[in-house]
Amino acid sequence: MSPIILKFEVKYVGKTARMDHNLEKLALISSMVNAEMPSCIIDYLFIGGAVSARSVDILEHIGITNIVCLCFDEIGQSDSQYPNLFQYKNFSIDDREDADIGSIIDRACDYIHDVMKMGSNKKVLVHCFEGKSRSATVVLAYLILKKKFTLSEAWKLLKKVHPRTQPNNGFGRILLELDKKIHGKVSMKWRQSKRxxxxxxxxxxxxxxxxxxxxxxxxxxxxxxx
The missing domain is CATH 3.30.160 (Double Stranded RNA Binding Domain)
Structure with missing residues (x-):
């Protein structure tokens, strides 16, 4: 063994336990940096991004039981999920203005509502990659379709608890159409998001x-x- 290495081991052998403890603390801090608390919209409905969806300890702590995933190809769905801990409903939708998110809105909203009716112990996380466009669109649609909010009311609520909410302009047009279909008129003007x-x-x-x-x-x- 090298004399330098031997000298190092002798000098620091008494500090091994402290070093191991510090390494554990660094690992914990690292896991916290790569974790994110999802935003609570109503008592059983949460929204977040891919980081939230992978923050297992947080999700278990707040009682998430079901996850609606709207990711397309940014992450591999199967190897980014924990089916032994949560029940998943997957929809592959790209975050483009011409993506047909309208084709999955009814199914996604029905799924959330069906989970809610299973009991007060059920909680749903709706997530896409960034947690701002696809997931926000589905959550806004859910509030309009199932809770009878106007788009304006739903928008104010979601923006308050999840400020980064910003569906793309194509999804915005779909939400305006849904608002008019349910309430007979459009309740707000859509502020065009910057490309x-x-x-x-x-x-x-x-x-x-x-x-x-x-x-x-x-x-x-x-x-x-x-």
Missing amino acids: LTMKVCHLCGKNTGLSSSSLKLHLQKLHPTF
């Missing part, structure tokens, strides 16, 4: 979302060695 450039992974070429954090999550999940 943002998608972050693209330089390793695989996939779109990873709109923020730097979404790109970071993609790299951690699919390219952990880089």
